[in-house]
Amino acid sequence: IDLNHSSNEYVAQQDLENVFHSWSVQGSLNPLVIKSGLGSKLWDFEGKEYLDFSSQLVNTNIGHQHPKVIAAIKAQADELITIAPATANLTRSLAAKKILELVSDHFKKIFFTNAGADANENAIRMARLFTGRDKVLSTYRSYHGNTGAAIVATGDARRQPNEYSRGHAHFFGPYLYRSEFHAENEAQESTRALQHLRRVIESEGASGIAAILLEGIPGTAGVLVPPAGYMQGVRALCDEFGIILIMDEVMSGFGRTGKWFAFEHHGITPDLITFAKGVNSGYVPVGGVIISEKICQHFHDKMFPGGLTYSGHPLAMASIVATIDTMREEGIIENAAQIGAEAIAPGLEALAQKHACIGNVRGVGVFWAMELVSDAAAKTPFTAAAMGEVKKALLAAGLLPFIADNRIHVVPPCNVSADDVQKALAIYDKVLSEVASQYVK
Ligand code: PLP
Numbered sequence: 001i002d003l004n005h006s007s008n009e010y011v012a013q014q015d016l017e018n019v020f021h022s023w024s025v026q027g028s029l030n031p032l033v034i035k036s037g038l039g040s041k042l043w044d045f046e047g048k049e050y051l052d053f054s055s056q057l058v059n060t061n062i063g064h065q066h067p068k069v070i071a072a073i074k075a076q077a078d079e080l081i082t083i084a085p086a087t088a089n090l091t092r093s094l095a096a097k098k099i100l101e102l103v104s105d106h107f108k109k110i111f112f113t114n115a116g117a118d119a120n121e122n123a124i125r126m127a128r129l130f131t132g133r134d135k136v137l138s139t140y141r142s143y144h145g146n147t148g149a150a151i152v153a154t155g156d157a158r159r160q161p162n163e164y165s166r167g168h169a170h171f172f173g174p175y176l177y178r179s180e181f182h183a184e185n186e187a188q189e190s191t192r193a194l195q196h197l198r199r200v201i202e203s204e205g206a207s208g209i210a211a212i213l214l215e216g217i218p219g220t221a222g223v224l225v226p227p228a229g230y231m232q233g234v235r236a237l238c239d240e241f242g243i244i245l246i247m248d249e250v251m252s253g254f255g256r257t258g259k260w261f262a263f264e265h266h267g268i269t270p271d272l273i274t275f276a277k278g279v280n281s282g283y284v285p286v287g288g289v290i291i292s293e294k295i296c297q298h299f300h301d302k303m304f305p306g307g308l309t310y311s312g313h314p315l316a317m318a319s320i321v322a323t324i325d326t327m328r329e330e331g332i333i334e335n336a337a338q339i340g341a342e343a344i345a346p347g348l349e350a351l352a353q354k355h356a357c358i359g360n361v362r363g364v365g366v367f368w369a370m371e372l373v374s375d376a377a378a379k380t381p382f383t384a385a386a387m388g389e390v391k392k393a394l395l396a397a398g399l400l401p402f403i404a405d406n407r408i409h410v411v412p413p414c415n416v417s418a419d420d421v422q423k424a425l426a427i428y429d430k431v432l433s434e435v436a437s438q439y440v441k
Pocket of ligand 1: 251
């Protein structure tokens with residue numbers, strides 16, 4: 001392979017010949033080719049520019065190539081590029097301390113993993129060992145990662161061919177637009193979803209349930225912002241039945257919702273918090289579990305049976321320290337909250353008013369979804385073929401979208417500029433008019 005070769009076709013061809021892709025039929029791939037990036041923008045080898053309104057897999061919360069984070073990774077590489085997890089290392093302690101400073105003093109330590117899936121995997125293990133119970137409840141509309149327990153805790157269709165773990169049961173979380181509970185407003189949806197969860201707990205046997213695993217805001221499942229009262233209700237059920245509440249903040253954490261963590265919007269305190277993605281914008285693979293004092297105490301005189309060669313890898317640790325410092329110094333969390341409220345929310349609402357194909361718009365911060373429907377009254381989702389055409393048109397117009405099922409997720413970096421949001425809104429508007437409108441009955 002000639003690394004100096006610079007054409008989109010050559011790079012795509014080498015990828016197709018050599019790389020086995022995630023979640024794909026290998027013979028029907030058409031990989032996007034990217035040469036470089038900066039902030040909210042990416043470029044291919046022909047100089048075509050894309051506005052990255054996917055943040056890749058909703059992880060580049062501080063945008064591409066942030067110089068302060070890259071400098072920190074380079075400095076750590078020069079000093080000590082790797083060291084075993086059992087070794088005391090100051091950068092690792094500092095990364096843990098910086099994360100602990102973002103949450104209440106109810107939390108005492110961090111267990112570092114390689115990514116989000118194994119963060120959930122280990123949080124589930126901690127909850128099972130702490131409670132002496134086995135079952136884990138999670139929602140059907142969820143994604144928790146692609147490892148043994150995490151993929152079976154996942155509710156979306158990717159779970160079905162992967163059910164090799166035991167002790168998982170699912171329930172429906174709130175989603176007013178397609179309510180499972182015949183609810184007509186948010187308050188009904190919240191009350192009825194909680195009653196349903198109570199029935200699932202009773203039916204599964206409360207004394208056998210170790211944990212409820214919930215995303216701060218279910219992300220890939222559709223940016224399903226929980227109604228007021230729901231999260232508090234889940235916390236109360238966990239307290240009533242002695243169940244550990246694991247909050248999966250892998251996608252919703254580190255600024256995505258305009259706060260450090262999505263659960264802060266509800267004033268609740270989980271028992272375990274899992275994170276990855278935005279903690280360092282994915283510059284080096286990393287994830288982890290934020291552990292409450294009572295669970296730390298449990299393992300004070302009992303072994304935790306788990307570990308990873310790269311737990312607390314120095315390059316990842318340096319990138320976490322620099323990311324959190326940069327987010328604070330540059331007001332990146334505040335930017336996400338403000339741009340969400342002042343530019344994205346009104347911009348998407350205006351699109352929904354104008355385009356019959358937008359059935360529902362929802363979100364907070366820089367975490368939004370537009371649901372495309374061919375019949376607004378029947379809420380008929382756009383087909384995969386129609387969404388494929390919408391995606392193609394958005395790419396052609398210079399916007400890299402995050403598409404899931406019949407939805408366009410609007411998920412730019414947390415430090416996206418107002419100017420880039422306006423450019424993106426104009427591209428969505430054009431593609432909804434010229435392409436998506438054709439699929440409306
Ligand atoms: N949890 C949530 C909410 C996610 O969105 C994801 C990935 O998209 C994961 C867990 C898994 O993270 P990873 O792919 O880093 O293992």
